[in-house]
Amino acid sequence: TGRSTYRGLLKVHEGAVNSKSRVECDALLLDENARTDTYPYIEIEEKKVNTEHEATVSKVGEDQLFYLMSRGLSEEEAMAMVVNGFIEPIAKELPLEYAIELNRLIQLEMEGSVG
Incomplete structure (x- = not known):
């Protein structure tokens, strides 16, 4: 939440x-x-x-997750892919060190949050 x-x-x-x-x-x-x-x-x-x-x-649509999971991704991996796709345009505008930190924080936040 x-x-x-x-x-x-x-x-x-x-x-x-x-x-x-x-x-x-x-x-x-x-x-x-x-x-x-x-x-x-x-x-x-x-x-x-x-x-x-x-x-x-x-x-995040159930159909998005279903499609990615039908291609072999776990639910957690599928959710991370959707979130990263949403964040990517923003991260590309940041200085490299901030983009790396942003991605790391998102990854930490999402660990174990699905399911």
């Missing part, structure tokens, strides 16, 4: 003409008790700007 809360602030100051910004908040729910909340706050003081906000919530 887990819970995440995202509170974001995007502020475009007056004079930031033709600026562009995009805020994305993606969440992956790992079980039926997990919960996520998103509270974006966008403050725009300039008329000529392009701002976007997107929030998505998805959960």
Whole structure:
């Protein structure tokens, strides 16, 4: 069971003409008790700007796990593969040492959490 809360602030100051910004908040729910909340706050003081906000919530599907398990993975390995696929785009943007630490922490957290 887990819970995440995202509170974001995007502020475009007056004079930031033709600026562009995009805020994305993606969440992956790992079980039926997990919960996520998103509270974006966008403050725009300039008329000529392009701002976007997107929030998505998805959960690990039984069909995803079934497919991976039918290919020989254990339930724990299948869950780890789904989570790593979700995290990879974020980890690729981090400095190498942080990406390694992120993956290590996820691996530790997931050990024994399935089943």
